[in-house]
Amino acid sequence: MRYAKCIIIPDDEGLHPVDKRIADHPDVDRELLHNVNLLDDESIVTIYQFSGDRTALEPILQDSSMVCKYQLSGVDDVIHAYIHVKPYDKLVGLLSMLKKFEFIFDTPLEFTRRGGLCVTMIGDVQSFQNAIPDVPDGIRLKLLKTGSYEPNTDRLYSQLTDRQQEILRTAVDMGYYSVPRAVTHDDIGTELGCTGGTVGGHLRKIESKLLSQIVP
Template sequence: MRYVKVSLMPTDGDIDPVGEEIEADPSLTRESILHFNRLNDGTAVLLTQLRGSRERLEAIFEDCEEILSYNVSSVRDGLQAYVHTEPTEAGAALFDLTEEHEFVVDTPIEYGGDGFQVAIIGKEETVRRAIDDVPDSIRLELEQLSDYDPELRELSSLLTDRQQEILNTASDLGYYEVPRRATHQDIADELDVSTTTVGEHLRKIEARMLSEIAH
C-alpha cells in the first residue's frame, strides 16, 4: 500500500462554493475539511474547520444560493461548519475520483496556499491511475510518496489538532532534517505564536510519541 500526499489547486473556481468569499474575508481562515460525502441526489455534505468570525461565516452562507442548509458550531479551536450544498465543478470532479478509484482519502484535508493538500492510501497502480485522471482544471503537485505505515498514522492520532499543526509545520519547514533547516522562531513566525509555545508543544509531542514507541 502507498501513502501519497498531493497539493490540488483548482485553476477555475474552488471546491467550496463559498471558498472564494471566505478567502477574501480577513476575519476568516479556512483550515481543513474534516469529512465529506456526495449524496444520491448529487448534492454534497461537508464538515469543515475554520477560524474567525461566526457571524461573518453565517452571513456568507446565507448569501450563497448553492448552500442548501448549514450549521455552524463554536469549538475549542475555532469553528466547525456542517454544510449541505450543490458541489462546484472542481468539487464534483474530486467526488468522481473517489468513486471511480479504490483508494481511501486520509482526512482531514488541509487548506493551504492556492488550494488544499489531500493524502490518499491505496495500491500503487490505483493511486497512479487516480492521479492521471485528475482533470486539467485542477493543477496537481506531488508533496509526499511513501509506503503506508499504519503504526505511524496511529501515533499521529494521539496528538491534539494544535499539536498536529505544529508538528506538520515543523516537518514542512525542515526542523527534523539533518542538518536542521528551521528553528523554533521559524515555526513560531509561520503559525503566529510564541517560541515558548512552540517549544512546549514540541516537547510534549516528542515525549508522547517516544513513550508510545517504547511500549
C-alpha cells in the same frame, strides 16, 4: 496499501463557489476539512474547521444559493461547520475520480497557506497511475511523497494548524514541558518573533484541543 501525499491546487475559481467566498474573506481562515462526501444527487456534504470571526462566516452561508443547509458550533475563534452544498462540476469531478479508483482519504485534510488542500490518499499503485488522466480541468495535483501506509499516532498532531504545530514543537524543544519547566511563554515568543501572550493563548488552545480527545 500505499499512500500518496499531495496538494490539491484549484484554479482561481476554487473548488466550489462557497469555499471560494470563504477563502477570500479576510476574517475567516480555513484550517481543516474533517470530512467530505459526494451524495447520490451529486450534492456534497462537508465538515470544516475554521478559525476567525463567526459573524463574518454566517452571512456567507446564509446568502449563498449554493448552500442547502449548514450548522455551526465551536468555542472562542474555533468554528466547526457542517455544510451541505449543491453540485459543482469541478468538485463533483474530483470526488467522482476518487470514488472511481477507490481511494480513501486519511483525514483531516489540511488547507495550506497558499489555498491548496493537503491530502493523503490511500490506495494501490496501479490506481494512482490510472487516476492521473481523470483529474478534472481546473485542478492540479502536486505530489509530495508516496510510500507504504501504516496508521500512526500523528492524527491528533495533524489536527493542529501549521502555526500551532510550530509553537508546540518550539515549546517542547525549548523545555517548556520539562520538569522543572525550563522556559517561559516570553522565552518562546522571543524565539518565534511574537509576544508571550500570543504563545500562551496558542498553547491553551492546543492543550484544550488535544486533551479533550485523550480524556474519556
